[in-house]
Amino acid sequence: MDPDPHSDISAVSALEEPARRRLYDYVRAHHDPISRDEAAEALGMARPTAAFHLDKLADEGLLTVEFARRSGRSGPGAGRPSKLYRRSDRQVVVQLPERSYELAGQLLAQAIDDSERTGEPPRTILGRRARDLGRAVGTEAGPSDADLLATLERCGYEPRDEGRDIVLANCPFHTLAKAHTDMVCGMNLELIEGLIDGTGCAGRAARLAPADGYCCVRIETTPAAPDR
Incomplete structure (x- = not known):
């Protein structure tokens, strides 16, 4: 755990935004990494909105980012790898009333x-x-x-x-x-x-x-x- 409490405060604040919290909970509930398209479709959000909030969660260390081609293809013509998100191992005080x-x-x-x-x-x-x-x-x-x-x-x-x-x-x-x-x-x-x-x-x-x-x-x- 990061010993600086201010980083936890920033993470808590990030989760106060309702759409961001929904995205965090959705990614957290899945073992496999989630793409922007998957999250946007599942939660009924515009893709740019989902991408913005997912990147914010990653910036706060609440999600980790990886890249992979979901098609399984590689080499020329396979397209760009998708940006995928999964829950990080970081633990934060996410809700003061409960914690x-x-x-x-x-x-x-x-x-x-x-x-x-x-x-x-x-x-x-x-x-x-x-x-x-x-x-x-x-x-x-x-x-x-x-x-x-x-x-x-x-x-x-x-x-x-x-x-x-x-x-x-x-x-x-x-x-x-x-x-x-x-x-x-x-x-x-x-x-x-x-x-x-x-x-x-x-x-x-x-x-x-x-x-x-x-x-x-x-x-x-x-x-x-x-x-x-």
Whole structure:
């Protein structure tokens, strides 16, 4: 696995596009490599559209590319080899709601590794990595409250619009937070602050506000923000 979390973030973002995800799932379901024509016909897409998204998935390392002549002919007159795609061996965190604890484990492990190498406190590194992750995911969304809510949902939260504020009815890291409250809540805060920063949602700020039955983070409307 690539130790750089930003490459995983880019791959996750690539799979957020519905057509691209359908193509990835189609190729993944087949043992033999798939051509552009096969994928386009199977999914009812235009060939150029399928080709574009397949190449994007290959660029992200989610698919591997090979060339072969499907006719079995060779030599002059056999035509150009077809570009074929198959699922790569790369493993990524492809869906934050389902893989939240794996995500937290990766961030924690990377923070410890970086700390041993640099001497910087692990919590400082953990917070920075969580914020960077949130920011990268957030940049794929728009700047409205609706975009922010949708992004939070994709990340495993259950956001509720409560007047001028947004509360989170769950914590994706609940079990881990019970055992390591300060560390995990701090990571969670940095992650959500990064999401807000990445979306560019003006007039929103996150703060720690633990309450029974809710995530420890509350997203407030800043004083300078207009009424929503």
